[in-house]
Amino acid sequence: MASLLVNPTTPVADSRRARRDRFRGDIEGLRAVAVTSVVAFHAGVGFLSGGFVGVDVFFVLSGFLITGLLVDELARTGRISLTHFYARRVRRLLPLAALVLASTAAATQVLVPAIDRAGVAVDLAAAALGVANWRFALEATQYMADTDKSPVLHFWSLGVEEQFYVVWPLLLVALIGMSGVARRSWSVAFRRMVWVLGGVFVVSLLLSVQQTSSGAAGAYYGLHTRAWELAAGGGLALLRPVLGELTRRAATGAAWLGAALVVGSMLLMDEATPFPGIAAAVPVLGTVLLLVGGVKAGDRGVSALLSHPWPRFVGRVSYAWYLWHWPCLTLAAARWPEDAADGSATTAAHARPAVVVAALVVSFLLAVASHYLVEQPMRAAPFLAASRRRSAQWGGVFVATSLVAACGLAVSTKLAGEQPVAAVVEASTDVKGPRTPSEARASRPKDSTPCYTGYATTDVPEPQDCRIGPADGGTRTIALLGDSHAQQWLPALARAAKEKGWTVYHFAKPSCTMTDVPIFHVQAKGRYTACEQWRANVMDRVAQIDGLDAIVIGRWKDYKDIALQADGSRATPETISDLWAAGSSRTYPRLAEAAPRVVVMTDTPRPPHDVPSCLSRTDEPAGCAFDRTATTHQDGALLAAERAAAPKAFRTIDLTPVICPQQSCPVVSPAGLIMYRDSNHLTDGYSESLWKLMASELTKAMA
Known part of the structure; x- marks a missing residue:
């Protein structure tokens, strides 16, 4: 523990070269595994019945990377700049999200019947405000909520992460940054972070197990039942100074075991698995072990495979692909559905196979194009990076754009008139309606x-x-x-x-x-x-x-x-x-x-x-x-x-x-x-x- 209690970062500028030296290709490749499993699961690839655990991989990675950024800044400067942190999050997340939400609203107007658009408009607004997870948790408690057909259902996981981005830095600032304790005693600051993360981990995990076992609808979508996964990644970020002490053999073994846990979860779990609960611990632990292995053995074993250029490329565009794939699948199924022979409800996976393949290809092409034309340019745009206030202002513009698109969809739905679908061909009944x-x-x-x-x-x-x-x-x-x-x-x-x-x-x-x-x-x-x-x-x-x-x-x-x-x-x-x-x-x-x-x-x-x-x-x-x-x-x-x-x-x-x-x-x-x-x-x-x-x-x- 002694090596952990010593400030691990020398007080030098966080230069571009220093950040490049810290970059890990295996993490980029791990993003590719996560997004590919989620996309394949949503497309109905049968053998990946547990592909939904890719979201849990993303949660652990987010906790690891975000906590690492915050702890490094605290170690260098003794404080955390909330404005700097939130400005970076705005530039990283909101431009592309606004583009996808606005595009989804436009496509919904064309491809979805007017009767179904009002619900999509509400979903779009919730996604724009970062509360989609609570919107869908509420819907899951209500009768006949067909949430799986919402083209922005996948924004629930972004809502969880965005809420974590708000709460976690504020906790660190309140407990450490405001008091200046990190400057006076890094060991005290470190212990406080351990206690906070440990408390979040334990309480959230207990809530996750309890609510999953009781069938509570909010268990799947809630921050309170997912925060422990982010905390697991955050706790690993605190342990970075001692991870380098592992032997290469131990690191390689940890990575292979982690890969087995993650891939095994994708192959063996399914929608009947009570989730998240204790079952989510398997892919979470697997991701943690993969991250541990990459610290010391990034050029060996599974870490080397993840660092290959191809998975790194997919991982680079993973955020964009995640955003685009679900609207493409659900809107294509809404326009060109494949009727289920047994009368079951139509879902994205029930679209004709050719339509599903076409939707996936289109979504990946959109992901690549928007990554290089929108995500990366806006992330590094000098006119935004030069001013935190300007970044915040443009963040408001991006959110407002999404809300305007949602409102436009709602208004167009309300203005769409209807006529009775059929003339009466027998003596009319004394029962009133429905005829539209x-x-x-x-x-x-x-x-x-x-x-x-x-x-x-x-x-x-x-x-x-x-x-x-x-x-x-x-x-x-x-x-x-x-x-x-x-x-x-x-x-x-x-x-x-x-x-x-x-x-x-x-x-x-x-x-x-x-x-x-x-x-x-x-x-x-x-x-x-x-x-x-x-x-x-x-x-x-x-x-x-x-x-x-x-x-x-x-x-x-x-x-x-x-x-x-x-x-x-x-x-x-x-x-x-x-x-x-x-x-x-x-x-x-x-x-x-x-x-x-x-x-x-x-x-x-x-x-x-x-x-x-x-x-x-x-x-x-x-x-x-x-x-x-x-x-x-x-x-x-x-x-x-x-x-x-x-x-x-x-x-x-x-x-x-x-x-x-x-x-x-x-x-x-x-x-x-x-x-x-x-x-x-x-x-x-x-x-x-x-x-x-x-x-x-x-x-x-x-x-």
């Missing part, structure tokens, strides 16, 4: 309520607080339970309750099945533990309801893909039947004790595209129709397991023949109502229009 794409998108549960709760909530209200119809004397008493595919039938049941004097209780939670199996939370990217707690509470509430005639269960078919096995991996077609049977055996007998009939709604036909978006692109609704064969009755394995668990009480209702009466499934009803609000949920208006059929089928099931 915007009305269809809005025809959904408005906000989370105690009875239709959000992702994070586990509390369940008393039954009387979630009742529709009379408290006593109802002709039938029914409980509607399940996920959003249960909630989509509430308008039909509510109308039936009004017209027939039924009493309907309803409890629902997005992406939460009543079957007792663990579920992967797609938005929060972790196990959906809040669902498990909520489900248990609902079972208790249902047991309190007297005189139930039937329990109606709604659930989507995609649980066959997101149910979790005992080892934490996702279910497969070979394992889902046994997994669902085991969960149903724990659930359906209990439901059968509460009501003589347990009625499961067969999942509705699933369009392979977002219906309002499709309708907003065309004047002919038939162009958005879809084939019946591949998109109906996809939940057969689930139904079979549920039926076997309580055969005497079990019933099903299948409205597929009405929703899709022919081989080509329509998306607009004969009465002119748009049937879907997205790619898998019925609109509230269309659901209500089916109330007579629903009441008739449910009456038969209760017989």
Whole structure:
């Protein structure tokens, strides 16, 4: 420790030659590995199922480099110039970010239907202000937030880094720089930095593990759960004076072990891996070891490979490529999607393969061009570098440019008018709307309520607080339970309750099945533990309801893909039947004790595209129709397991023949109502229009 407590930097000018001597080619190559893994993962390269850990590599590198810059300045001068630091960050990050955001706004205007532009405009503004991570964390807690389709989703990681750039220098200045302790005693200053970084590391890691294990949506995107990764790099920067004491053999071994950990994470982890949490420690440790190895053995082993000109070139343009690749992928998929045969939602990886390849090529060409024409010139521009105030002023200009682009996109969206998508060809229904794409998108549960709760909530209200119809004397008493595919039938049941004097209780939670199996939370990217707690509470509430005639269960078919096995991996077609049977055996007998009939709604036909978006692109609704064969009755394995668990009480209702009466499934009803609000949920208006059929089928099931 003694060598660490001695000021490691002589008080000489930080010359260009000194900075060049400190430059490490292996770090530039490591950036190439990180960005390539992220790009490949986003492009749907199957064997890199854990390519998302490239972001964690970037976090460690940022913590190492930024802390190194700050500590070197503190060691040389005894203080940290915040204005100098922030001016450099402005010149380094904002010009290119503003170009990408403005370009994305313009491309969105051309390639994305008007109905989808308003959400992109908000995302653009959040990205421009450096808070995209909190924007997407908030979205991940809300119902049906389709964040993966945002062309600026990747700005979440930049938000984490930018917030770190704000907080970390301020901490150092407050604890060390303002007191002048670094001039008087470097050992005291060093110990304070160790304690601060150590505290950040421990607290953030504990939060990361706790929130990841609980399924909190903010765990993936939050600074509080990622700061430990940046602190790991920062702690290594403090250890630089002693890293040179390693033997070359030890350094080479450390680098190879680090490479194995990083590459292994990319190959073996996947979206079902609870992340970040403790799993993120593997790529973080790997990156730290790679950095350690490069200090003493930069010309040997894996460090030498990383220092090769080709990876260094990719690493040099990595920031630009990271910024460009995701908008290119998502906007190309929005304009030229490949419909998923099973009716699942379209994502960037579901664009046609040729489109994905073209988008990647375009993004790399844009990265190279913008690196040399914008990023590097603005970073070294004399008129900016000469004045910190001017750098700050131009930083405001760059942010304002991005915000103006976002506002322009929002205004153009608001001004876009809509007409009903189809004329009524049958006697009009007494149900109001939806008849335009915007009305269809809005025809959904408005906000989370105690009875239709959000992702994070586990509390369940008393039954009387979630009742529709009379408290006593109802002709039938029914409980509607399940996920959003249960909630989509509430308008039909509510109308039936009004017209027939039924009493309907309803409890629902997005992406939460009543079957007792663990579920992967797609938005929060972790196990959906809040669902498990909520489900248990609902079972208790249902047991309190007297005189139930039937329990109606709604659930989507995609649980066959997101149910979790005992080892934490996702279910497969070979394992889902046994997994669902085991969960149903724990659930359906209990439901059968509460009501003589347990009625499961067969999942509705699933369009392979977002219906309002499709309708907003065309004047002919038939162009958005879809084939019946591949998109109906996809939940057969689930139904079979549920039926076997309580055969005497079990019933099903299948409205597929009405929703899709022919081989080509329509998306607009004969009465002119748009049937879907997205790619898998019925609109509230269309659901209500089916109330007579629903009441008739449910009456038969209760017989």
